[in-house]
Amino acid sequence: MLVENNVPLEPYNTFHIVAKAQTLIRVKSEADVAEVLADPVLGPARKFVLGGGSNIVLTGDVKAVTLKVEIMGRRLVAQDDKAWIVEAGAGESWHEVVDWTLSQGWPGLENMALIPGTMGAAPVQNIGAYGLELQDRFDSLDAIDLHTGRPFTLNASQCGFAYRDSVFKHGAPGTGADSNNLGLKDRALITRVRLRLPKAWRPDLGYLDLQRKQAETGITAPTPRQVFDWVCEIRRAKLPDPAVIGNAGSFFKNPTVTPEQCADIIAREPNIVHYPMPDGTVKLAAGWLIDACGWKGKSIGQAGVYEKQALVLVNRGGAATQAPAGATGGEVMTLARAIQTSVYERFGIRLEPEPVVI
Template identity: 50%
Template structure:
């Protein structure tokens, strides 16, 4: 085994997943340099182990111990690369904290990412999930990223088309992306910035602050205020943020649901489909504030599942399945989970 790889055996993962689930890994390595990936793959013992790539641990539910090697992304670095076609390119290492990176871009006088402030996780995880909030998604400001192909050790730059972004989806969540490790991400932030206030809740927050022409920092502050009111702090209550995707249904199905449930929260999409509020559906099924074992639904936001203390991954999974079954039975709508179960 390479002597400069600080491999930790029988490692507790409780402090590196935001749900706070106490599972263990057979081996653990904090990645701080790209070269470490080549060293891992060159070692026959390490290369033969099952691998789990971990970022901020905010989009994962550990259902048991992991009998393999956890590679914990910690590659840092932030830089302004220059201008290109009316945008400013900024690059960050995959291990950078996402919210910290957003605030750094704002400190450089660059807007664009502010609607996604306070989303937990790392920069490297942001394109995997195509994270988004309040009318903005990573794909809207994405330029490119660099991956290491584990099989060959080769560095490769991928553009948006190669990443195959979808709603909370990308190539990295599918078999074709399984052997790719993101090491940095580059964003194209608009030089001519304008606030994105198309989500009513955010527009109301900005208006309530008396801001007729808000700055990007002020929009970020508004987003942070909303999220802190609605969502639990993982440092205090274990959670993985929004646990279910907002389901997208056809216009006819939405119309039928509205006839039966006039208060249904829905948002029209450009293709004629409708995005439904998963939190509203779950709330209507009576799950807000309820628990199964030590796993529960957050009292202030039904879209968030929480660890009430000592929850196992199995309990979280059982709660999620019970919620899915109830929503399907009442509304005929299938909910998909956002976190990955391991």
């Protein structure tokens, strides 16, 4: 086990915010976790689990022991007449695993291509894009309890998946607002994730952007790889590359409202982008709401709203290749709160941030 001190975290968060980890340990196996927990100093200390850093906002140096998850490996663990079950280490790149499964002839993840981050972080956020969420393809995961050191396995129902939510984002029973939840926040370190990929594959082209690609190309029955390529093209056209412009992807969740609330908003704003949901609610496009409030392209300090997609907040001075002179976490959160206030004052809707604020 290698313990590093005062480690700069700019390369390890996609916002490229300047901060340091007072103590950082690279976790490459379950044995590394056991060694940390057995250490008389590190074991009792608070822990911060770090994956790809694509869904966090650092507002200062991290005093907790930072466990940088780098567990690798990919394999087919089982298959039957209905599905392939594939497994990947928590440190694997999500996008690279999506690409790999298609190369192996196991489709089903193509709509979630190019989502940044690692496999271990995917269940925490219940990542999703273009009509598909992780829970739609999830089988199970392995994790280690950072309090007891015991390994455990969870299936989909035990993960408590919801829209950009899971049991890993909520505290244990008896902790304030989460008193009714069996939460695993700050307690679990995910080591491996298994996905169930259906053999009876069919393309999911419900989103307008994908339908436009279908119309542009004239391809009525796209292959999984073609859908993958379309998603990559769409995302690259809309979203900034974190290597060039620091960002954490979509910063706010798309809010859901009742049909009556939606009708009231449409009466005032006929062009609002909205999507009816299976449960009867209506999902509104947070990016449209932010753009309607005039925030696209504006900045507070070095934190700004991306010119091509108002849902994305960016670090105007921070990229992986630049000197550390970009936005602070405080500037990012000041901008986020200002946007929330504008949207609430105009639409009566409270936007909820996606990233975890550290």
